[in-house]
Amino acid sequence: MSYHIATQTVHAGREDLTRLGVHATPIDLSSTYPTPDPNLAGESLDALVGGAEHAANPVYARLYNPTVARFEHALATLEGAEEAVAFGSGMAALTAVLLALQEHGRHIVAVRPLYGGSDHLLATGLLGTSVSFVDADDVADAIRADTALVLIETPANPTLHLVDIADVVRQAGTVPVLVDSTFATPILQRPLEHGAAMVLHSATKFLGGHGDVVAGVVACSAALAGKLRQVRILTGALLHPLGAFLLLRGLATLRLRVLAAEDNAILLANRLAQHPDVAAVHYPGRCRGRQAAIVHRQMSGPGCVLAFELHPGVDADRMLQSLRLITPAVSLGSVDTLIQRPAALTHRVVDPKARAASGVSEGLLRLSVGIEDAADLWADLQQAIEASGHGMAQAA
Numbered sequence: 001m002s003y004h005i006a007t008q009t010v011h012a013g014r015e016d017l018t019r020l021g022v023h024a025t026p027i028d029l030s031s032t033y034p035t036p037d038p039n040l041a042g043e044s045l046d047a048l049v050g051g052a053e054h055a056a057n058p059v060y061a062r063l064y065n066p067t068v069a070r071f072e073h074a075l076a077t078l079e080g081a082e083e084a085v086a087f088g089s090g091m092a093a094l095t096a097v098l099l100a101l102q103e104h105g106r107h108i109v110a111v112r113p114l115y116g117g118s119d120h121l122l123a124t125g126l127l128g129t130s131v132s133f134v135d136a137d138d139v140a141d142a143i144r145a146d147t148a149l150v151l152i153e154t155p156a157n158p159t160l161h162l163v164d165i166a167d168v169v170r171q172a173g174t175v176p177v178l179v180d181s182t183f184a185t186p187i188l189q190r191p192l193e194h195g196a197a198m199v200l201h202s203a204t205k206f207l208g209g210h211g212d213v214v215a216g217v218v219a220c221s222a223a224l225a226g227k228l229r230q231v232r233i234l235t236g237a238l239l240h241p242l243g244a245f246l247l248l249r250g251l252a253t254l255r256l257r258v259l260a261a262e263d264n265a266i267l268l269a270n271r272l273a274q275h276p277d278v279a280a281v282h283y284p285g286r287c288r289g290r291q292a293a294i295v296h297r298q299m300s301g302p303g304c305v306l307a308f309e310l311h312p313g314v315d316a317d318r319m320l321q322s323l324r325l326i327t328p329a330v331s332l333g334s335v336d337t338l339i340q341r342p343a344a345l346t347h348r349v350v351d352p353k354a355r356a357a358s359g360v361s362e363g364l365l366r367l368s369v370g371i372e373d374a375a376d377l378w379a380d381l382q383q384a385i386e387a388s389g390h391g392m393a394q395a396a
C-alpha cells in the first residue's frame with residue numbers, strides 16, 4: 001500500500017520498528033560485524049562489493065550500515081525511486097555519479113548555473129571528465145557519442161533559474177539526466193516522474209533541516225544504485241550512522257518545514273519586490289512566461305529560497321553586517337534564515353565571466369528562508385537595507 005507523502009515523511013524507513021519492539025530508530029555504530037560462518041561472510045562480501053543492497057552478513061561498515069539503509073529507503077520512497085544511495089556529502093554523491101558512469105564515456109553536458117562546488121568539480125576535470133556548459137535549449141546539440149551524463153539543477157543555486165526537466169530528458173535521448181533537486185526537496189518536485197534517471201540532494205540542506213549534518217544522496221534505479229554502492233565501497237565516501245539518524249529525524253518534519261518556510265518566502269519575496277532599494281527579486285513564485293510555465297509543470301510550490309539584488313548605492317556587504325536576526329552564512333535549508341552573497345562565497349570558485357553570464361551578479365544575495373515569524377524576518381531585512389543605503393526608502 002502506498003501512503004500519501006505526509007505519511008511517508010514520518011513512517012518511511014521505520015516500517016519494522018514495531019515488530020522489533022522499539023519506537024526510536026536504532027543507531028548501529030559497529031565498524032565490524034562478527035563472522036562466525038566464514039563461507040557466509042565471504043559470500044556476503046562478494047555480494048556487497050558487487051553492489052548488492054544488503055547481504056546476510058554486513059561484514060564491515062564500509063560495505064553496509066543498517067541505519068544508513070533506513071535513510072536511503074526513506075528517501076527512495078519520497079522520490080518514487082527504486083533505491084537511493086547516501087554519501088558523506090553532496091559533493092561525494094556527485095563524485096560517485098561521475099565515477100560510476102565513466103564506462104559510458106567521460107563527457108558531461110551541464111547547464112549553468114550550478115552550485116559552485118559542482119561547477120568547480122566539472123570545470124577542473126579533476127575526475128578525468130570534460131564538460132560542455134550549454135543553455136537548457138542546446139542540450140541536444142551538445143550530446144556526443146561519449147557523453148555519459150547530462151547534469152541540471154532546478155531551481156538552480158543561486159539564481160533560482162528553472163530548467164524544464166522533461167524537455168532536457170527528451171533532448172538527452174538515451175543519455176541519463178541527473179537533476180540536483182536540493183532546492184526543491186521531494187515535497188515540491190520529484191524529477192524521476194519527469195523522466196530523469198537520477199535525483200541528487202545535498203542532504204546537508206533541507207533534508208537534515210537543522211544545520212547539524214553534512215550528507216548527500218542519489219535516488220535512482222536499482223541498477224544505477226548498485227554501481228553507486230560499488231563506487232562508495234571503493235572510495236569510502238560514507239555517511240556516518242549518526243548522520244543518517246539525524247536525517248531520518250529531519251525527514252519526519254520535512255513537509256511541515258518546507259510548507260512553513262515557503263509561506264514566509266512568498267511574503268518576503270513580495271515585500272522585497274515592493275521595496276524602493278531593491279532592484280530585482282528572483283523567486284519561482286514571481287517569474288513569468290516560460291519560467292512560470294515550468295514551475296506549473298514540475299513543482300507543487302515555489303519553495304523556500306530566493307535571491308535579490310539591491311540598487312547601486314545600497315552596500316550589500318554592509319546590509320549583511322547590519323542584520324540582527326538573520327545569520328550571514330553559506331548553506332541553506334535550515335529552520336533558521338541564512339543569507340550570503342554567492343559571488344563572494346559559494347560561487348567564488350566559478351570563473352567570473354561564466355558566473356556573470358549565468359546571472360550571478362556581484363551584488364546578488366541568496367536568502368534561505370526559515371520557519372521564524374515572517375514579520376520578524378521582514379523587520380530585520382528592512383532595517384538592514386535602510387542602515388546600509390542612501391535612504392531611497394525614506395526619500396520616497
Ligand SMILES: *Cc1c(COP(=O)(O)O)cnc(C)c1O
Nearest residue numbers: 089090091115157182202204215
Ligand atoms: C550545497 C549544495 C551541494 C553540495 O553539497 P554538500 O553537502 O555541501 O557537499 C550541491 N548542490 C547544491 C544545489 C547545493 O546547494
